[in-house]
Amino acid sequence: MEARIEKIKQALQSQGFKLTPQREATVRVLLENEEDHLSAEDVFMLVKDKAPEIGLATVYRTLELLSELHVLEKMNFGDGVARYDLRNDSTHHHHHHLICVQCGSVDEIMEDWLTPLEVRLDEEYHFQVLDHRLDFQGICHRCNGRGKPAALDRSKTHAPT
Amino acid sequence: MEARIEKIKQALQSQGFKLTPQREATVRVLLENEEDHLSAEDVFMLVKDKAPEIGLATVYRTLELLSELHVLEKMNFGDGVARYDLRNDSTHHHHHHLICVQCGSVDEIMEDWLTPLEVRLDEEYHFQVLDHRLDFQGICHRCNGRGKPAALDRSKTHAPT
DNA sequence: TTAGGTGCAAATCTTTTGCAGAAAG
DNA sequence: CTTTCTGCAAAAGATTTGCACCTAA
Numbered sequence: 538m539e540a541r542i543e544k545i546k547q548a549l550q551s552q553g554f555k556l557t558p559q560r561e562a563t564v565r566v567l568l569e570n571e572e573d574h575l576s577a578e579d580v581f582m583l584v585k586d587k588a589p590e591i592g593l594a595t596v597y598r599t600l601e602l603l604s605e606l607h608v609l610e611k612m613n614f615g616d617g618v619a620r621y622d623l624r625n626d627s628t629h630h631h632h633h634h635l636i637c638v639q640c641g642s643v644d645e646i647m648e649d650w651l652t653p654l655e656v657r658l659d660e661e662y663h664f665q666v667l668d669h670r671l672d673f674q675g676i677c678h679r680c681n682g683r684g685k686p687a688a689l690d691r692s693k694t695h696a697p698t
Numbered sequence: 699m700e701a702r703i704e705k706i707k708q709a710l711q712s713q714g715f716k717l718t719p720q721r722e723a724t725v726r727v728l729l730e731n732e733e734d735h736l737s738a739e740d741v742f743m744l745v746k747d748k749a750p751e752i753g754l755a756t757v758y759r760t761l762e763l764l765s766e767l768h769v770l771e772k773m774n775f776g777d778g779v780a781r782y783d784l785r786n787d788s789t790h791h792h793h794h795h796l797i798c799v800q801c802g803s804v805d806e807i808m809e810d811w812l813t814p815l816e817v818r819l820d821e822e823y824h825f826q827v828l829d830h831r832l833d834f835q836g837i838c839h840r841c842n843g844r845g846k847p848a849a850l851d852r853s854k855t856h857a858p859t
Numbered sequence: 860t861t862a863g864g865t866g867c868a869a870a871t872c873t874t875t876t877g878c879a880g881a882a883a884g
Numbered sequence: 885c886t887t888t889c890t891g892c893a894a895a896a897g898a899t900t901t902g903c904a905c906c907t908a909a
Contacts, residue, residue, distance in 0.1 A: 555908075557864065577899080592866040597899060613774045617874085618898070635825045646823070650815055655834070661849040662807070663839035664796045670833045673816070678824035688822040716883075718889065738874080753891040758874065778899090779873070 538568060548606050562588040563599045567609070567623050572694055574612070574620040574643055612670070614643060632670040637677035644677065644694050699729060709767050723749040724760045728770070728784050733855055735773070735781040735804055773831070775804060793831040798838035805838065805855050 545564055546556040556564075566583040567575070575583070581596045600621050603609040610622045614636060622632075633646035655666040678685055706725055707717040717725075727744040728736070736744075742757045761782050764770040771783045775797060783793075794807035816827040839846055 553863080555863070557907090559865070590866080594867080594900075595865060598864085601900095611776070613776055615772070615774055635819070635823065638828060644823075644825075650818075651832075654811055657811075658796070658834060658836075661847060662796065662805075663842065663844040663847045664805075664834065664836050665842055666834050666836040667799060668835040670835075671812075672831045673819060673825065673827050674829040674831075675819075675825055675827040681824065681826055683824040686822060686824045714888085716888070718882085720890075751891080755875080755892080756890060759889085762875095 541568060545603070545608055548608055549602075552606065554602065559584075559588060559591050559595050560599050560602075562591065563596060564603075567621070571623055574614070574622055576618040576620050578618065580621070614672075616641075632668075632672075634670075634672045635677060636672055636674050637680055638674050639676055639680040642677055642679065642694060644689060646688075702729060706764070706769055709769055710763075713767065715763065720745075720749060720752050720756050721760050721763075723752065724757060725764075728782065732784055735775070735783055737779040737781050739779065741782070775833075777802075793833075795831075795833045796838060797833055797835050798841055799835050800837055800841040803838055803840065803855060805850060807849075 542556075542561065542564055549556050549560070562584050563580060565587065566580055570579075570583065573579075577593070577597050577600055580600065581591075581593050584591050584596060600609060600611070604611045604621070607624060610624055610632065611619050612622060612632070613619055614634075633648070633650065635644040635646065637643075651669055651671065655669070658664045658666055678689070703717075703722065703725055710717050710721070723745050724741060726748070727741055731740075731744065734740075738754070738758050738761055741761065742752075742754050745752050745757060761770060761772070765772045765782070768785060771785055771793070772780050773783060773793070774780055775795075794809070794811065796805040796807065798804075812830055812832065816830070819825045819827055839850070
């Protein structure tokens with residue numbers, strides 16, 4: 538935990554930004570809720586517990602800044618709010634989501650299934666892939682009663698609102 | 699063109715809705731700009747040429763209604779506005795987008811590359827896929843100077859704003 | 860002391876909604 | 885007539901911005 542904060546601190550400082558108490562509180566909230574896909578409002582309410590004087594605008598500015606530094610990923614599941622996801626270290630981050638149309642949950646798959654496709658894109662479409670995102674809409678294991686699959690054991694979940 | 703409007707009219711009427719002049723003008727704009735991914739505002743401005751008295755709220759209501767009828771697909775590329783895409787007939791629609799981080803263009807791939815993955819999702823993740831969406835961020839053929847690939851000849855493009 | 864940061868409130872932008880009147884079956 | 889639909893204006897909700905003050909190298 539501390540090591541990851543230190544790393545984020547360095548990412549900020551390398552670009553001339555500071556890890557202020559407000560930013561640190563925000564980062565801690567993100568680290569503590571890494572399994573979820575929090576919205577700015579979610580983060581704001583959680584940060585208020587640690588630093589009640591913080592303003593919503595500061596949270597937005599922090600999330601925006603961390604997104605630009607590629608510490609966070611800003612994403613949109615179509616529910617009207619942006620959600621943010623910490624990127625794991627320096628390794629490629631793969632965004633494969635299982636979005637349940639019934640309960641609204643979002644599970645995240647940690648495997649990368651797209652490398653072969655990226656090769657094809659380069660060769661057949663002359664497109665140089667920098668990042669990707671893959672979302673599936675459907676019925677999750679909770680709603681279809683088939684039980685939790687072993688493959689999801691290391692997944693992140695964003696519970697429905 | 700007329701045949702497709704007739705089909706949409708039937709989709710509306712089968713659910714007790716009418717193809718009003720405003721809705722028809724909206725649908726015609728969508729048909730005439732099928733290669734683009736228009737926002738509600740885009741559609742509104744184009745519809746005004748045909749029917750200057752139309753209100754923005756009507757456009758929003760029409761787009762929402764057509765999305766619910768699965769005539770349109772509502773999507774979000776992270777630029778702050780919802781964009782709409784006509785679905786092709788009754789066949790499955792595959793949403794594979796090449797989003798250029800440099801010029802902002804969005805090309806659409808019409809192939810479906812994900813069927814094998816959907817099988818795996820069912821078997822390994824107990825997730826029943828209803829729909830999917832795959833976005834790649836990167837540098838497009840226009841920006842990297844490698845020329846237009848033959849594979850893109852039947853693609854849709856949403857030009858940068 | 861100087862650039863970066865913050866909180867607050869106001870502003871902006873997209874989208875939705877209430878309402879009274881219009882259109883269609 | 886009764887339901888659906890429309891335009892307008894107002895409202896709502898998310899995000900951004902202007903500004904005066906603050907805080908660290």
